[in-house]
């Protein structure tokens with residue numbers, strides 16, 4: 001059931017099994033999140049398996065590949081606030097989503113425990129690209145408008161959320177070169193998580209230097225990957 005169709009992009013807002021929305025992109029026949037639950041998946045793969053696993057006690061630096069709807073960023077901000085931690089969040093996006101779509105996503109309705117979540121979420125999206133913005137005393141963010149395949153990182157991170165479209169749709173994002181670039185810009189002990197456990201992804205992460213482990217996945221997905229530097 002489509003709740004919104006964006007004429008300019010062709011993207012559709014569709015509900016997932018946990019009640020939270022995701023986006024469907026007909027052009028590549030792919031959703032932004034799992035249809036078995038967008039929030040459930042993001043929370044499982046990136047927050048619980050990545051962020052929560054990080055042993056960094058002070059300011060945690062997170063780098064996300066694919067800002068998209070901002071769901072991972074919103075959940076990370078919520079985690080920082082509720083766990084009394086400090087996060088510097090960096091995220092790269094090549095194709096920012098128009099605000100008419102963002103304004104219709106129901107993520108914050110599904111997260112009633114976050115005070116002022118809707119304002120925070122919209123401010124996150126309206127904030128300027130390529131500048132560090134302090135969205136909350138516990139959460140700063142730099143949205144980088146750019147292409148990960150040619151981006152030269154200049155900061156070092158404790159946690160990487162690797163959330164590109166699947167290797168079938170976007171093979172250029174799952175290369176040893178990109179994984180190595182991420183590895184080289186992570187602190188020792190840093191953690192990368194991703195929803196994809198394909199053989200080629202595991203092989204390339206190892207080639208880049210990571211130690212990998214498979215973890216149980218969220219509903220609808222048997223396993224996910226965690227890679228540690």
Ligand SMILES: C[S@@+](CC[C@H](N)C(=O)[O-])C[C@H]1O[C@@H](n2cnc3c(N)ncnc32)[C@H](O)[C@@H]1O
Nearest residue numbers: 066067068069070071072093094147148163165
């Ligand atoms: C699976 S979606 C990400 C979902 C996102 N993390 C969220 O919470 O909504 C993949 C994202 O990667 C972005 N992307 C695709 N190619 C890219 C590139 N070369 N560089 C940076 N981002 C890219 C897409 O536009 C899309 O937003």
